[in-house]
Amino acid sequence: MITEHRRRAYLDAMQVATWLPRTVLPFAAPSNPELLALAPEIPLEDAPAPVADVIPEAPAAEARPAATSVRARIEIPRPGSNPRPAVQSAPEAAAEPEAAPAKQEAPPPPRFSLQLLRAGNCLLLVELPTGEPFQSRDPAYLLLKDLLRAAGLPDSPQILGEPVRWPLLSRGNMDQGPDAARDFVQGFVGMRMEEQGDCACLWLVGLPAVRFAGEADAGAFNRELQVEGLGATWALPGLELLMDEPERKGELWQAMRRVMRRWKHTE
Structure with a gap:
């Protein structure tokens, strides 16, 4: 399971403004009473079975890679995190002074x-x-x-x-x-x-x-x-x-x- 802060970040990235959990989420903030009042009442006999009764809980080892894959898919790189090298324009490159030629060594004296x-x-x-x-x-x-x-x-x-x-x-x-x-x-x-x-x-x-x-x-x-x-x-x-x-x-x-x-x- 993930923390409330990270959960809200995922929902904002998916443009989900309002949501209600089916079950009590661990580490979640208290529910907003106004949102709960707007939700229609569902008869107990027609209510869907809890997720825990239908889908067995996945092992912790399998849940960790899934979260990693979702994170890699929805995260947006921050501006400036990987700046591209500046491309030097041709006039600026031409204006750079040329390297000084190597000093020519004098020939050895004749013998x-x-x-x-x-x-x-x-x-x-x-x-x-x-x-x-x-x-x-x-x-x-x-x-x-x-x-x-x-x-x-x-x-x-x-x-x-x-x-x-x-x-x-x-x-x-x-x-x-x-x-x-x-x-x-x-x-x-x-x-x-x-x-x-x-x-x-x-x-x-x-x-x-x-x-x-x-x-x-x-x-x-x-x-x-x-x-x-x-x-x-x-x-x-x-x-x-x-x-x-x-x-x-x-x-x-x-x-x-x-x-x-x-x-x-x-x-």
């Missing part, structure tokens, strides 16, 4: 070692394959001597200063990117060229020398380049690359025959 040499009236900026100065029996140094003999230049080149190693510093906030490396290498070579005087041609041996002194890439191998501040240059593959790919030597020799006029005619 290379270059040695400046002089052979006759030519200067050579050569990549050091191991990062250390040449030794007399190094295979790369022996190959360089062969190239100088084939070019008609002294095969015992003079070392000019210490190798140029990049990056300069392992720590610190100084810019050591590709542009800084190019400016440093070109400034270093230009200063040495002024000290040495006449220079018929500058050899750029190896990709780091071609990239940071000649401002070119591997596509410039075996070609002549004109570099501002450095004059006429000749781009060559690296010594280690020539040892790994001997087939490049034929193309190098053909290019050398065309460029050789630069230092041959000035002797």
Whole structure:
């Protein structure tokens, strides 16, 4: 059985304004005498049997689910009990500031070692394959001597200063990117060229020398380049690359025959 308060709520939801129970309801409020006076008298012999005599009382376990089903059917959700999320209009969404783009990280500094040499009236900026100065029996140094003999230049080149190693510093906030490396290498070579005087041609041996002194890439191998501040240059593959790919030597020799006029005619 249900309480009087809940019973009245159900009747209001079903729009029942007046009702009279057939039997005494437990937990019910006292009946209104005026309503009882309006009810017609029913002879005792014609009165219907009490509900308790006709319909057996249902067990408490069965009555509880029935009340639950009725409650779910007639209850009306209260306004605002489950508010819907506000839908943002298109103009407001467009007015929102865009997220700031992620800060692009600076590329790592290039790493290379270059040695400046002089052979006759030519200067050579050569990549050091191991990062250390040449030794007399190094295979790369022996190959360089062969190239100088084939070019008609002294095969015992003079070392000019210490190798140029990049990056300069392992720590610190100084810019050591590709542009800084190019400016440093070109400034270093230009200063040495002024000290040495006449220079018929500058050899750029190896990709780091071609990239940071000649401002070119591997596509410039075996070609002549004109570099501002450095004059006429000749781009060559690296010594280690020539040892790994001997087939490049034929193309190098053909290019050398065309460029050789630069230092041959000035002797």
